[in-house]
Amino acid sequence: MNAEHASRKSTGISGNSPRPHRGLSTFKRQDYTWAYLMIAPTVIGLLIFYVWPVFQTIFFSFTEWGDFGKYHWSGVDNYKNMIQDREVLMAFRNTFVYTLLVVPVSIALSTIIAVMLNQKIKGQSVYRTLYFLPVVTMPAAIGMVWKWLYNTEYGLINYLLSLLSINKIAFVTDANIALYSIIVVAIWSSLGTNIVILLSGLQGISSSYYEAAEMDGAGPLVRFFYITLPLLTPTLFFVTIMGLIAAFQVFDLLFIIVQNASPSVLESTQSVVYLFYKYAFVTNNKGYAAAIAVTMFVVILIITSVQMKLQKKWVHY
Amino acid sequence: MFGRNRMLGRLAIHTVLCFGALLMVGPFIWMLLTSVKTFSEAAQVPPVIFPSRVIWENYTEVLRVLPFDKYYFNTAITTISRTLGQVVLCSMAAYAFARIEFPGRNLIFMLCLSVLMVPGQIFIIPQFLIMKDLGWLNSLQALIVPGIFSAFGTFLLRQFFMTLPKDVEEAAKLDGCNHFHTYWRIMLPMVKPALIALIIFTALASWNELLWPLIVNTSPDKMTLAAGIASLKGQYTTDYPTMMAGTLMATLPMIVMFIVLQRYFIEGIALTGSKG
Structure with a gap:
């Protein structure tokens, strides 16, 4: 356990990611659950309001807009x-x-x-x-x-x-x-x-x-x-x-x-x-x-x- | 000899700095002076610097022609909600990114970071369409909801959580604290300087933002102060005393907050300079 912790010391972006292994301890699984719960609001919010819109805007840039918010593909x-x-x-x-x-x-x-x-x-x-x-x-x-x-x-x-x-x-x-x-x-x-x-x-x-x-x-x-x-x-x-x-x-x-x-x-x-x-x-x-x-x-x-x-x-x- | 040179140097520096300071403060003083003049006095040629008589009618006038009370309310609610939302959500995510190892962590974090590279205009059309589809145009939610999620805030706080020593949370774990407890009770208080920086940034940005409020809320009773000022039309655009009274009232809360919490503002800006 201690060695495990020590190896986690580096927490940089490119730090070592956890190796998936069989039979995860309940301890670890609890860790994961907490982590996902804690990042969920921000990650979901960012996906909806910031990440997905990037792709949408890129898509829109190839469309022409008419009345009532209707649009159609217009290429470049x-x-x-x-x-x-x-x-x-x-x-x-x-x-x-x-x-x-x-x-x-x-x-x-x-x-x-x-x-x-x-x-x-x-x-x-x-x-x-x-x-x-x-x-x-x-x-x-x-x-x-x-x-x-x-x-x-x-x-x-x-x-x-x-x-x-x-x-x-x-x-x-x-x-x-x-x-x-x-x-x-x-x-x-x-x-x-x-x-x-x-x-x-x-x-x-x-x-x-x-x-x-x-x-x-x-x-x-x-x-x-x-x-x-x-x-x-x-x-x-x-x-x-x-x-x-x-x-x-x-x-x-x-x-x-x-x-x-x-x-x-x-x-x-x-x-x-x-x-x-x-x-x-x-x-x-x-x-x-x-x-x-x-x-x-x-x-x-x-x-x-x-x-x-x-x-x-x-x-x- | 040497001392005298130094004295002259200091004097030169003070002269330059004083002149600069005057240029920085001048417009604010002019705003204040204009706001207490009558229209005819403000439009006099050549201009008079000090009003012959201080009048406050411009302030009552701007309150009469613009729903300033609503602007204040909307701006304050938006600012408070966005700030609180970001502090809770960003710090929670930042803690998880910094202190817990979980599958996909780096990938998800990079995804969040990539948002920082993108200029805000890229998001605006889709965000607007989401608001429209939800029927949220001309509502406070439209001002608040997209602004409670922040890649910047998450990144800033993560950098701080990463600098905390490992033994603190180890001790907490031994005491039977789960991650949420460790985060909320133990780690969050330890990143207070970063939290204050985030609070100041978010509050300032929400209070002063123009483009987004201008787009989503077009009805006057749902406007913010910045959008309200920007939408002044017709005769009022040339009624400078009234307008100066309005802009002064709109900016005063942030200026007061800055003067009171000055140290934190300065530290916060310097902090992101060194951490970013």
Whole structure:
């Protein structure tokens, strides 16, 4: 029995699975029963609401929807149409621009702030609280406030710019600018999470490295680039992956900010998920929406696996 | 000399951090200031920063035009139910995955994990159709039920259960505890930090979620706060003082919760950063 227990020590995913043998002790059988009972609610729930829907959505992506929720098989038509659909291509473009700006800028700023906060600075927790505030605020509310701040006529930002004698900017109503205005808000609201995670990564770096470097006469910049940054790469990798996945699925902020926007602003800002929402639940073309969702899933998988491959090049474990 | 340099460095850091903090808090302050101004004062050019007189009518106005009491109720019930449900169901499954060996464990666990890879939009159409078939559209169940199952929560808690020493449950076994007892009485209290992290994540996500409530519940008396704000239409989209009063009221509970439970929020986020 003891040896049996000892051999169970490793409980990793790829750990040794129990060998099925004849004449199981009642002890073991009881174990199994408990285990199945305990996982049953979650596993059944996940199967119904999460696992099976994946297959259903993939199936739907090959169907065309008509009235009253009727649908029929249409082969790869949805995908064919997507490649030629300017709206879809624009949505992917917008989402890429959004992701490629939000994630790196947010992480760069967060790293700088986290390093500053890590200098055993006075009021560290106060700063951390303030930077974290947007994280707990609902994106719908954030969108509302920023839309008001961005208002061309009465907005605070244009007023502050006018003090610097800069002309009024139509932050959310100019199709060339709106996407970037949304990106600024997204960066603003994502800093808190990154700062907190990076700060805990920084606190995990042993101070002996810094002491040794200081003895060798390394200045703050040298210490940052040769000690802090390399040792922080695992954490940076984590926030990058999480950030990419989240950014690619942007919806809430955008939905609020471009509400009632002109068609040209909509076209130049709407994200993939926004378009998915529109087709699935506004124009009721669920087959097309499913094809958009599946394509997005594939793109996210590709981005994530490229990151996983690239990590060998820059992440030091 | 050296000390003076350090002092200057500190000063520079504080300056940058203060400026950043101002940018972070600014929008919230502007939200508050706008919500206590009259419409004409808020729409003045150039804008006035502080209201000449603090008025609270915008708050009564938003309560009058929107069923805010219902929004609060729906959001609170949804948040509480989803959080409780996840804590119980995920921890139970996580315990079994981490501490009991049973046939098919790795396979079933991998299946659950694979859900984490999939973006949420993939699930939404089928989930919506299930709600429709059950006749659950425009109901609280629609907001709650799919959200009580979580692959993320199960994974997070499993990681924690795995770090617990073996001898604890061995002792419990010798005392004649069955697995459920061991889990509920002995192991669950030991993963409290992870449980708190899960509670905070779930509560925050439920409270702030927009897409799902927007889809399943379209009748105003079954809406949540986020969906209610998003569905503001017509004249109210330009009545900024009223809208700011509404958004402030919608966000206040989470901000208060954050300020009170700050330590746990920060620890929770940092925790998933290191465990994930």
